[in-house]
Amino acid sequence: xxxxxxxxxxxxxxxxxxxxxxxxxxxxxxxxxxxxxxxxxxxxxxxxxxxxxxxxxxxxxxxxxxxxxxxxxxxxxxxxxxxxxxxxxxxxxxxxxxxxxxxxxxxxxxxxxxxxxxxxxxxxxxxxxxxxxxxxxxxxxxxxxxxxxxxxxxxxxxxxxxxxxxxxxxxxxxxxxxxxxxxxxxxxxxxxxxxxxxxxxxxxxxxxxxxxxxxxxxxxxxxxxxxxxxxxxxxxxxxxxxxxxxxxxxxxxxxxxxxxxxxxxxxxxxxxxxxxxxxxxxxxxxxxxxxxxxxxxxxxxxxxxxxxxxxxxxxxxxxxxxxxxxxxx
Amino acid sequence: xxxxxxxxxxxxxxxxxxxxxxxxxxxxxxxxxxxxxxxxxxxxxxxxxxxxxxxxxxxxxxxxxxxxxxxxxxxxxxxxxxxxxxxxxxxxxxxxxxxxxxxxxxxxxxxxxxxxxxxxxxxxxxxxxxxxxxxxxxxxxxxxxxxxxxxxxxxxxxxxxxxxxxxxxxxxxxxxxxxxxxxxxxxxxxxxxxxxxxxxxxxxxxxxxxxxxxxxxxxxxxxxxxxxxxxxxxxxxxxxxxxxxxxxxxxxxxxxxxxxxxxxxxxxxxxxxxxxxxxxxxxxxxxxxxxxxxxxxxxxxxxxxxxxxxxxxxx
Numbered sequence: 001x002x003x004x005x006x007x008x009x010x011x012x013x014x015x016x017x018x019x020x021x022x023x024x025x026x027x028x029x030x031x032x033x034x035x036x037x038x039x040x041x042x043x044x045x046x047x048x049x050x051x052x053x054x055x056x057x058x059x060x061x062x063x064x065x066x067x068x069x070x071x072x073x074x075x076x077x078x079x080x081x082x083x084x085x086x087x088x089x090x091x092x093x094x095x096x097x098x099x100x101x102x103x104x105x106x107x108x109x110x111x112x113x114x115x116x117x118x119x120x121x122x123x124x125x126x127x128x129x130x131x132x133x134x135x136x137x138x139x140x141x142x143x144x145x146x147x148x149x150x151x152x153x154x155x156x157x158x159x160x161x162x163x164x165x166x167x168x169x170x171x172x173x174x175x176x177x178x179x180x181x182x183x184x185x186x187x188x189x190x191x192x193x194x195x196x197x198x199x200x201x202x203x204x205x206x207x208x209x210x211x212x213x214x215x216x217x218x219x220x221x222x223x224x225x226x227x228x229x230x231x232x233x234x235x236x237x238x239x240x241x242x243x244x245x246x247x248x249x250x251x252x253x254x255x256x257x258x259x260x261x262x263x264x265x266x267x268x269x270x271x272x273x274x275x276x277x278x279x280x281x282x283x284x285x286x287x288x289x290x291x292x293x294x295x296x297x298x299x300x301x302x303x304x305x306x307x308x309x310x311x312x313x314x315x316x317x318x319x320x321x322x323x324x325x326x327x328x329x
Numbered sequence: 330x331x332x333x334x335x336x337x338x339x340x341x342x343x344x345x346x347x348x349x350x351x352x353x354x355x356x357x358x359x360x361x362x363x364x365x366x367x368x369x370x371x372x373x374x375x376x377x378x379x380x381x382x383x384x385x386x387x388x389x390x391x392x393x394x395x396x397x398x399x400x401x402x403x404x405x406x407x408x409x410x411x412x413x414x415x416x417x418x419x420x421x422x423x424x425x426x427x428x429x430x431x432x433x434x435x436x437x438x439x440x441x442x443x444x445x446x447x448x449x450x451x452x453x454x455x456x457x458x459x460x461x462x463x464x465x466x467x468x469x470x471x472x473x474x475x476x477x478x479x480x481x482x483x484x485x486x487x488x489x490x491x492x493x494x495x496x497x498x499x500x501x502x503x504x505x506x507x508x509x510x511x512x513x514x515x516x517x518x519x520x521x522x523x524x525x526x527x528x529x530x531x532x533x534x535x536x537x538x539x540x541x542x543x544x545x546x547x548x549x550x551x552x553x554x555x556x557x558x559x560x561x562x563x564x565x566x567x568x569x570x571x572x573x574x575x576x577x578x579x580x581x582x583x584x585x586x587x588x589x590x591x592x593x594x595x596x597x598x599x600x601x602x603x604x605x606x607x608x609x610x611x612x613x614x615x616x617x618x619x620x621x622x623x624x625x626x627x628x629x630x631x632x633x634x635x636x637x638x639x640x641x642x643x644x
Contacts (some may be wrong), residue, residue, distance in 0.1 A: 059589030059593065091551040094555065200555065207533055207565075232387075237526045237528075241531075
C-alpha cells in the first residue's frame with residue numbers, strides 16, 4: 001500500500017473523557033490488575049468502558065479473533081469513546097488485520113496508544129488511514145514510572161508539539177547500562193515523519209499490504225528478549241527489502257534482555273553482541289544511526305506520535321529527538 | 330509464464346561433493362570429521378570449504394568468506410554437489426551477492442535445511458534450479474534418514490513418497506489432519522522462520538498454486554503463530570493449494586501451560602480457509618527427516634498425511 005493519506009489528528013484527551021479498554025492481544029493478567037489500572041485513569045479525571053471480551057480467553061489470546069475484533073470495532077464506533085487503550089500486548093493483534101474496518105477508524109478518529117504487540121495495529125492504522133497513532137505505554141503500564149506517566153499525559157492530554165524527548169534522568173544509575181543510552185553509530189541530522197515500534201511486529205508485517213513505509217522517515221525499532229542473531233535476521237530482512245536505505249534516520253532503541261543468552265525463549269550458541277550486529281548491518285548507510293535510546297520495553301518510556309514531523313540530531317556530544325508538530329487537536 | 334525448471338544431474342558413486350557452512354560454524358571440528366565420514370559412507374568424495382571452521386560473530390566466517398566458499402565450488406566443474414554441514418544463522422547475508430546466473434549455468438545438487446532455507450529458496454527463485462530441502466549433515470542421526478538422503482541425491486527417478494502414517498512401521502505421534510483434502514502442485518517451503526525472513530524482499534518465493542511445506546525448531550508456539558500469521562495476512566495461505574506441516578522439534582509452549590498448541594493456532598485459519606493440511610510429516614529435524622525436492626510436482630493427501638511424486642527431481 002503506497003497511498004499517501006492526509007494526516008488525521010485525534011482530539012486530545014480532557015478530564016471527563018471516556019477511554020475504551022480493549023484486549024486485541026493477550027488478556028489482563030488478573031482482574032485486579034485491570035481494576036488497579038482503572039484507578040490510575042480516574043486520577044487523570046478519565047472515565048472508562050471495558051470491552052465485553054476483555055476477560056475472554058482462548059489460550060494466551062483474549063478470546064478468538066472474532067471476539068477481540070468485535071470489541072475493537074464496538075469501541076471505535078462508540079461516539080462516547082475518545083481514546084482506545086489496550087490492556088496489554090502479548091500476541092494476536094496482527095491476526096485481526098484482514099478483517100479490521102479501516103473505514104470505521106478513519107471516519108471516527110480516536111487516540112490509540114500502545115506498544116509491543118500493539119505495533120501490529122499502530123503502524124497499519126497509521127499508514128492505511130493517516131490517523132496519528134501513539135507508541136507508548138498501555139493500560140497496564142502508563143503509571144509504571146514517573147517518567148512514563150508524565151510523558152503519557154503530555155502526549156495525549158496537551159494539543160501542543162512535544163518538543164525534545166529527553167532520556168530519563170540517569171542520576172541513580174551507577175552500574176553500566178545495557179545497551180548504553182544513546183550511542184551514536186553514525187552522526188548526522190534527519191528530518192521527517194516518525195514511524196516505528198517493536199521490531200518483531202515490523203518483521204511480522206513484511207510482505208503484507210501493511211508493511212512499514214520508511215521512505216524519508218525517522219524509523220525507531222525496539223524489542224524484548226530477542227537474541228542478537230534474531231535481531232540480525234530482522235535487520236537483514238529489512239535491509240534486503242530496502243527499508244533502511246530509504247529512511248532519513250534510524251534509532252535502534254533499548255532492546256531489553258537482548259543480550260546473548262538472556263532470551264527465555266531459546267538459548268542458542270549464537271552469541272554475537274547486538275552492538276556488533278547494529279554496527280555491521282547499518283553502520284555504512286550514510287544516515288544518522290543512534291542505538292540505545294530508552295523508548296521501548298523498559299519501565300521508562302515516552303509516548304511518541306507516529307506520523308508527525310520529527311527531527312533527529314546525532315552528534316558526538318548529544319542526541320536530540322524532537323517532535324516538531326502537534327499530534328492532537 | 331514460468332521458465333523451465335533446471336534439474337541437476339543425479340550424483341554417482343565417487344562424485345566429488347563440496348561440504349560448506351553458509352550459516353553458522355559447526356559446534357566443533359568433530360562435526361566436520363563426522364560429516365566427511367558420512368559423505369564417504371554415501372560413496373562420494375568430499376572436499377571441504379576453506380572457511381568451514383572460521384568464526385565471525387555467530388557465523389562461520391565473514392559474509393565474504395562464506396560466499397567465497399560457496400561460489401568457488403559452484404564454479405568448479407569437478408564438483409557435482411554442495412552439502413550444508415550445519416544450519417544456525419547467517420545464510421541470508423549471502424543472498425545479495427550470489428551469482429545466480431552462474432548457479433543456473435552450472436547446475437549442481439544442492440542440499441541443506443533450517444537456516445539454509447534462505448539460500449535454497451533464493452537460488453530456486455533466481456536460478457530456477459531444483460534444490461533439495463533436507464537435513465544438514467549434522468542432522469543425519471539414523472540409518473533411516475541416511476538411506477532417504479542417499480536416495481534423494483542419486484535417484485534419476487521419482488522419489489519415494491513422504492508419509493506421516495508409516496515411518497519405521499509406526500504412525501508418527503504428531504500426525505494430525507485439521508482439513509482433509511487432495512491437492513496437486515509444485516513444492517515450495519522450508520523452515521518457517523527463515524521463509525518469513527524473505528517476505529517483502531526481492532527473494533520472497535512465489536507460492537501461488539503450490540503445496541507449501543513448513544517446519545521449524547526450538548521456537549515457542551506464539552512466535553511460530555506470528556510467522557504463520559504473516560503468511561495469512563499476506564494472502565499466501567489463500568494462494569497455496571495445501572499446507573504440509575513437518576516436524577516442529579523442541580517447539581511448544583516452553584512451560585506456559587495456558588498457551589495454545591500449534592495445531593490450535595495454525596489450524597483455526599487452515600480450517601476457515603478450507604485448505605487441505607496435515608501436521609506431522611517427517612520433514613525437518615528429527616530421526617525421520619525426509620528430503621523434499623523444491624520445485625517438483627507432487628500430490629498431497631491430507632487425510633493420509635502423504636506427499637507423492639510422479640516426476641523425478643534429478644536427471
